[in-house]
Amino acid sequence: MLKKIVLAGGSGRIGQSLAAFLINKGFSVTVLTRGHTRVEEGVRYVHWDARTLGEWKKELDGSYALVNLTGKSIYCIHTERNKKEMIRSRYYSVRVLQKALETCEQPPQAFVQAGSIAVYGDTHHMCIEDSPHGEGFLVKMCELWEKAFFAVSLANTRQVMLRMGTVLQTEGGTLKMLEQLVNYRVGGKIGSGMQYISWIHIDDVHKLFLRAIEDQSMGGIYNAVSPQPVTNKLFMEKLRKAMRKSWGIQVPAPIASLGSYLLAGIEPDLFLKSQNALPYKLIDEGYTFQFNHLEAALSDLIKK
Numbered sequence: 001m002l003k004k005i006v007l008a009g010g011s012g013r014i015g016q017s018l019a020a021f022l023i024n025k026g027f028s029v030t031v032l033t034r035g036h037t038r039v040e041e042g043v044r045y046v047h048w049d050a051r052t053l054g055e056w057k058k059e060l061d062g063s064y065a066l067v068n069l070t071g072k073s074i075y076c077i078h079t080e081r082n083k084k085e086m087i088r089s090r091y092y093s094v095r096v097l098q099k100a101l102e103t104c105e106q107p108p109q110a111f112v113q114a115g116s117i118a119v120y121g122d123t124h125h126m127c128i129e130d131s132p133h134g135e136g137f138l139v140k141m142c143e144l145w146e147k148a149f150f151a152v153s154l155a156n157t158r159q160v161m162l163r164m165g166t167v168l169q170t171e172g173g174t175l176k177m178l179e180q181l182v183n184y185r186v187g188g189k190i191g192s193g194m195q196y197i198s199w200i201h202i203d204d205v206h207k208l209f210l211r212a213i214e215d216q217s218m219g220g221i222y223n224a225v226s227p228q229p230v231t232n233k234l235f236m237e238k239l240r241k242a243m244r245k246s247w248g249i250q251v252p253a254p255i256a257s258l259g260s261y262l263l264a265g266i267e268p269d270l271f272l273k274s275q276n277a278l279p280y281k282l283i284d285e286g287y288t289f290q291f292n293h294l295e296a297a298l299s300d301l302i303k304k
Helices: 013-024 055-059 080-102 137-151 173-183 200-213 232-242 255-264 280-284 294-301
Strands: 004-008 027-035 038-040 043-047 065-068 110-116 156-166 166-168 199-201 220-224
Touching: 004 013, 013 027, 027 055, 038 055, 043 055, 055 173, 065 080, 065 200, 080 110, 080 137, 110 137, 110 200, 137 156, 156 173, 156 200, 166 173, 166 200, 166 294, 173 232, 199 200, 199 294, 200 220
Parallel strands: 004 027, 004 065, 027 043, 065 110, 110 156, 156 220, 166 199
Antiparallel strands: 038 043
């Protein structure tokens, strides 16, 4: 019988690619979704509301691991309503999953939670797992999220949180938005260009989740980013090179903020914030990244 992985909130881009990866590795995958119960492309989807216990909790009993990717995207306008939903979607999903695990006769041996390096705030300083937290709404959201995840100690289930950086993948996300800027010849540096981007290739995301699922020595918090963060200026240079575009107009901070708000419907300052994180624990534990350098990652992802 195949080992079963339950992906809570696995209907998004990362969840879908992770599900396909895990199936290819020989696991069976069940996705907890707000959509209807069904089977598609080898994945079983089971309805839940991400807040209350229901029949879906039976999916956890006897499963090999639980992965939680639930949470409203931060790439929206941060109205008070959206802020509340960003916090609630993360907090309530963690708590209800913990309650469900406590009902299991055979609980999964691992609970892997997606987190965010946004907890370090807007900073140019290199941050490792025990670095001080920053300030602002996203920091507070991450702190509540992490506190909820580690508030309950599960006797028979390892708990791992992967603080993720900017995930580079072909289907949508940050990379696709920046590609569009380059195509319209406004792919120069954004703002000062000195803000750091801590990125990770989607293939390494897959590998890290699999490692967290299977490696019995893993526990606690890990920064899930490549060991080579870069400035926005360098990122855009490497992206233009990968796309074979020789130049791009610089986007001043006020224009970037206005365009982000009006054209993309994204909080104006998100692309101007600096996130400079190092995967210290992963390096210390001997993890080898498939993509250490941005140029190789972009070359792999960009269709010429």
